[in-house]
Amino acid sequence: MSEVSVEMRHANLVISKIAKSLSNAKVLERVGGEVANEARNNAYSRPGRSFWRNIGKSVSMQKKGQSVIVGSVHEAAAQKQFGGPIEAPGKGPGALGAKALTIPLGEARENRWNTRDAKEKFNLFLVKSNGKSILFGSLKSRSKKKREAQPLFLLKKRVMQQADPWFPEGGQLERAISRGIEDYRKIAGGF
Numbered sequence: 464m465s466e467v468s469v470e471m472r473h474a475n476l477v478i479s480k481i482a483k484s485l486s487n488a489k490v491l492e493r494v495g496g497e498v499a500n501e502a503r504n505n506a507y508s509r510p511g512r513s514f515w516r517n518i519g520k521s522v523s524m525q526k527k528g529q530s531v532i533v534g535s536v537h538e539a540a541a542q543k544q545f546g547g548p549i550e551a552p553g554k555g556p557g558a559l560g561a562k563a564l565t566i567p568l569g570e571a572r573e574n575r576w577n578t579r580d581a582k583e584k585f586n587l588f589l590v591k592s593n594g595k596s597i598l599f600g601s602l603k604s605r606s607k608k609k610r611e612a613q614p615l616f617l618l619k620k621r622v623m624q625q626a627d628p629w630f631p632e633g634g635q636l637e638r639a640i641s642r643g644i645e646d647y648r649k650i651a652g653g654f
Contacts, residue, residue: 489651494643495524495531501631501639502533509629518543518629535630546626551619563596563618571600571615581615588612 499522506519521537534540542549551564571581578598581587585600596618602610631639 490644490647491529491531492524492526493647493650494640495526495533497639497643497646498533498631498636499524501635502535502629505629505631514539515629540630542624543627544630545628546624548621549624550621563620564622565598565616565618566622568597568614568617570613576615578616585615587615589618 502522503519506515506522509515518535518537518540521535521540523534523536525532549564551561565578567576570576574580578587581598581600584603586603587598587600590597590599597614598616598618599612600615601612604610
């Protein structure tokens with residue numbers, strides 16, 4: 464009969480090496496890095512190049528003691544993830560203090576304009592009808608021909624935004640965590 468034994472002095476070295484690497488949170492850094500990359504890739508894959516690119520660029524990972532925090536500092540990141548009300552005047556770092564939200568319609572929506580963009584091509588004027596406020600625009604032209612005005616923006620005090628989750632959650636989050644752990648195991652010698 465064969466016997467297998469382990470001397471505790473060798474076991475202690477292995478256990479202390481593993482404990483030291485875990486206490487340095489290297490495995491957490493790998494996991495956090497995978498989750499951050501997954502979040503960035505999710506944001507970059509969405510339509511709306513500059514908006515989602517800015518959200519992706521704002522994703523960061525911070526090591527705090529025995530934990531790692533992955534998140535985004537973009538002012539709209541949480542709003543997109545969880546949904547909820549958007550109200551005027553806005554609050555927060557990007558708020559302009561406007562009295563109403565401008566929801567693009569027609570040509571303004573197709574071209575992804577804000578009111579400043581629309582003012583370059585149109586003379587804007589407000590029309591109130593049936594409790595709705597709409598910004599119309601008539602083309603700026605030098606000719607004396609009258610041109611039809613078109614609705615460009617619906618003005619509202621408050622809208623509800625549907626959640627559009629982009630940050631990894633559920634199975635996607637679990638897969639990112641597993642990849643981070645596996646990555647760490649490969650680097651640490653496959654213990």
